[in-house]
Amino acid sequence: MRIAIIGAGSWGTAVSALLGNKGLDVQLWARETEIAEGINALHQNPLYLTDVVLPGCVVATPDIEAALSGAEAVVMVTPSHGVRGTAESMKPYLGQATPVVNLSKGVERGTDMRMTEVLEDVLGNRGRLAALSGPNHAEEVSKQVPSATVIAAYDETVGRMFQDVFMAPTFRVYTNPDVVGVELCAACKNVVAVAAGISDGMGFGDNTKATLMTRGLAEMARLGTRLGANPLTFMGLAGVGDLIATCTSRHSRNRGLGEHIALGGTVDSYAAETHMVAEGAYSCVSVDELAHREGLELPISHQVRAILYEGASIQTAAGLLMGRSAKDELHGMGLIVDGEGR
Numbered sequence: 001m002r003i004a005i006i007g008a009g010s011w012g013t014a015v016s017a018l019l020g021n022k023g024l025d026v027q028l029w030a031r032e033t034e035i036a037e038g039i040n041a042l043h044q045n046p047l048y049l050t051d052v053v054l055p056g057c058v059v060a061t062p063d064i065e066a067a068l069s070g071a072e073a074v075v076m077v078t079p080s081h082g083v084r085g086t087a088e089s090m091k092p093y094l095g096q097a098t099p100v101v102n103l104s105k106g107v108e109r110g111t112d113m114r115m116t117e118v119l120e121d122v123l124g125n126r127g128r129l130a131a132l133s134g135p136n137h138a139e140e141v142s143k144q145v146p147s148a149t150v151i152a153a154y155d156e157t158v159g160r161m162f163q164d165v166f167m168a169p170t171f172r173v174y175t176n177p178d179v180v181g182v183e184l185c186a187a188c189k190n191v192v193a194v195a196a197g198i199s200d201g202m203g204f205g206d207n208t209k210a211t212l213m214t215r216g217l218a219e220m221a222r223l224g225t226r227l228g229a230n231p232l233t234f235m236g237l238a239g240v241g242d243l244i245a246t247c248t249s250r251h252s253r254n255r256g257l258g259e260h261i262a263l264g265g266t267v268d269s270y271a272a273e274t275h276m277v278a279e280g281a282y283s284c285v286s287v288d289e290l291a292h293r294e295g296l297e298l299p300i301s302h303q304v305r306a307i308l309y310e311g312a313s314i315q316t317a318a319g320l321l322m323g324r325s326a327k328d329e330l331h332g333m334g335l336i337v338d339g340e341g342r
Helices: 008-019 033-042 064-068 080-093 115-123 156-166 179-201 206-228 233-234 236-250 253-262 267-274 280-293 298-310 313-321
Strands: 002-006 025-029 058-061 073-076 099-104 129-133 147-153 169-174
Touching: 002 008, 002 064, 008 025, 008 033, 008 058, 008 156, 008 313, 025 064, 025 080, 064 080, 073 080, 073 156, 073 236, 080 115, 080 206, 080 280, 080 313, 099 115, 115 129, 115 169, 115 206, 129 156, 129 236, 147 156, 147 179, 147 236, 156 169, 179 233, 179 253, 179 280, 179 298, 179 313, 206 233, 206 236, 206 298, 233 236, 253 280, 253 298, 280 298
Parallel strands: 002 025, 002 073, 025 058, 073 099, 099 129, 147 169
Antiparallel strands: 129 147
């Protein structure tokens, strides 16, 4: 089976190793010519996950037409802010029925669209689209550390197909029909992870991080419920699973960004130092705007946006969060009790 992987960053490299080690014919599109040349010459990405050796069935190219040629399925692994532009570049060379799974985690700024909505807007045929999300740090997946993930698809057949594509001895894949919930989990947990990193950078304790994670999960469920997601999705791998990994891991870009901010850095200086995108830097704006559109309060997301882009001090943000009026803990979470919502 020939698979086109669109994006040769850390996650794209890890997925190439995962699928290549299964013996699949992988065509990897790299925006940078030097990355493609490095992979083809040495079977290693010269910029991302440089210690990972890719199997010989992984062939890289800077030509998106060549990457898509003969592809039976497409894996999108670009940063969320690049999904629309990349999809537009793909469109002339992509069959109308070719399945596409998106691994990017975000909500598009300006449109408030989830990533599969962006792909549908550009490529059409929603039924062939899917999303993959879970506690899947590229550094660990690439080294075959046991991991699990979720595939959410609009069409069950497409979800099962991608489940078979990604399933491996060290990578367990579940399916979930809740595309809305899985994609919102993916976007929102990154914002909470930035807050967790800020807490780490300020030297706050375990109590603080646990509070941020738990109340962040409540925000995720509140927004998801309003937009039609299944609340139980937020208790699964794409929700609480990915939230735990992203808020606590040394590999987490978003937690790292928050710590960097707390120590006096900026979004731009973090990107310059790491050569990587922390999706929470984008999602804090789009998620906050999506909540505003729906008339919801997401106080953690709002304060992360204020710290990153509006000059708010961390101390002021912390004071505003701690000083909010008292609420019922389950307010707006749309819990399911005995099969009925309340």
